Amino acid sequence: MGLGSIGSMLAGYLVENNEVYGVGRAWHINAIRGRGYLLMRILFKSEEKKVKLAGVSSSISDFQDQLFDCIFVCVKAYDVRNALRELVDNNVKGTCYVFIQNGIGIADIAKELLGDANIIRAVTNNGANIPEPGIVNHAGLGETFVGGMYGSEKEYWARRVSESLESVGLPAKYVDNIRYYLYLKLTINATINPLTAILRIRNKGVAEISELREIIAGVCREIEEVARAEGIRLKNTFKTVLSVAKRTGENISSMLQDVLRGRRTEIDFINGAIVKLGRKHGIATPFNDMLYKLVKALEKAKSYEA
Ligand SMILES: NC(=O)c1ccc[n+]([C@@H]2O[C@H](COP(=O)([O-])OP(=O)(O)OC[C@H]3O[C@@H](n4cnc5c(N)ncnc54)[C@H](OP(=O)(O)O)[C@@H]3O)[C@@H](O)[C@H]2O)c1
Numbered sequence: 001m002g003l004g005s006i007g008s009m010l011a012g013y014l015v016e017n018n019e020v021y022g023v024g025r026a027w028h029i030n031a032i033r034g035r036g037y038l039l040m041r042i043l044f045k046s047e048e049k050k051v052k053l054a055g056v057s058s059s060i061s062d063f064q065d066q067l068f069d070c071i072f073v074c075v076k077a078y079d080v081r082n083a084l085r086e087l088v089d090n091n092v093k094g095t096c097y098v099f100i101q102n103g104i105g106i107a108d109i110a111k112e113l114l115g116d117a118n119i120i121r122a123v124t125n126n127g128a129n130i131p132e133p134g135i136v137n138h139a140g141l142g143e144t145f146v147g148g149m150y151g152s153e154k155e156y157w158a159r160r161v162s163e164s165l166e167s168v169g170l171p172a173k174y175v176d177n178i179r180y181y182l183y184l185k186l187t188i189n190a191t192i193n194p195l196t197a198i199l200r201i202r203n204k205g206v207a208e209i210s211e212l213r214e215i216i217a218g219v220c221r222e223i224e225e226v227a228r229a230e231g232i233r234l235k236n237t238f239k240t241v242l243s244v245a246k247r248t249g250e251n252i253s254s255m256l257q258d259v260l261r262g263r264r265t266e267i268d269f270i271n272g273a274i275v276k277l278g279r280k281h282g283i284a285t286p287f288n289d290m291l292y293k294l295v296k297a298l299e300k301a302k303s304y305e306a
Contacts, residue, residue: 041138126141143172
């Protein structure tokens with residue numbers, strides 16, 4: 001559900017061992033249908049793969065009343081609620097649902113709409129993009145952590161999802177503390193993403209511009225405090241952020257790309273989520289609040305450009 005960048009990439013690998021169907025937007029689906037396959041370019045191997053899915057559609061109603069083993073929900077965080085409503089309204093069910101979004105709070109939205117379903121969370125370090133309709137680039141290979149969040153068979157399904165990814169060549173690991181991995185990635189997304197988007201800089205700027213140190217430290221400290229109140233112990237987040245910014249130095253972060261394209265960002269589920277949780281636990285989060293508000297303003301800034 002949501003055959004975009006990461007959804008197309010996952011589908012491109014999973015077809016090897018599974019019957020995979022994809023629901024996405026008409027511009028991508030029509031190009032796949034026109035060509036007869038989804039073209040996946042594995043950039044780090046200089047390989048191309050012609051991917052034949054069992055079925056693609058731009059309308060979930062084509063799958064009405066069907067039950068799938070596993071539904072990968074691959075829309076952006078702010079579209080999860082709508083995508084799930086469409087699934088529910090069309091009586092499309094999964095024995096489990098996998099959520100791959102960056103950010104936190106997604107599984108709770110899923111629980112609200114799906115009740116007792118097996119809700120699996122995945123944190124992925126792969127990189128994918130769609131350079132043109134019908135084509136997906138797998139730009140960077142990274143590990144995916146998979147863990148159960150809700151449902152009576154969550155552990156069984158999280159293990160199966162992790163094994164399925166591994167079996168098609170995508171490094172994956174089942175973890176019994178997926179919330180730790182969600183918060184760890186959140187720390188990186190809550191610093192590198194907004195700072196690169198606000199300043200319009202490549203990731204290495206976050207590591208090299210000394211004036212940013214105090215801000216990064218403040219954001220990290222607040223996230224560590226909020227995480228502790230939620231029962232998660234994070235350590236050395238400041239150092240981790242700097243080393244990731246250095247290692248991915250030439251990258252243009254996904255949030256900066258969204259801002260440059262005039263698209264909505266996922267800030268509500270990143271710094272915005274920390275501000276909300278801070279309020280719930282009585283923890284002050286001024287650094288996260290400032291970055292959150294600046295990025296929200298950025299989303300509206302296009303029509304005010306000087
Ligand atoms: N791309 C990566 O490398 C990467 C890496 C790690 C994590 N992630 C996470 O993965 C999630 C997805 O990111 P992405 O980069 O794959 O986003 P994306 O390229 O925008 O893909 C999402 C696709 O789903 C479509 N969509 C939204 N609602 C839909 C619906 N109800 N039915 C059918 N299609 C729908 C979107 O269309 P519209 O644009 O028209 O709404 C878009 O084409 C994000 O939370 C992101 O943080 C991505």
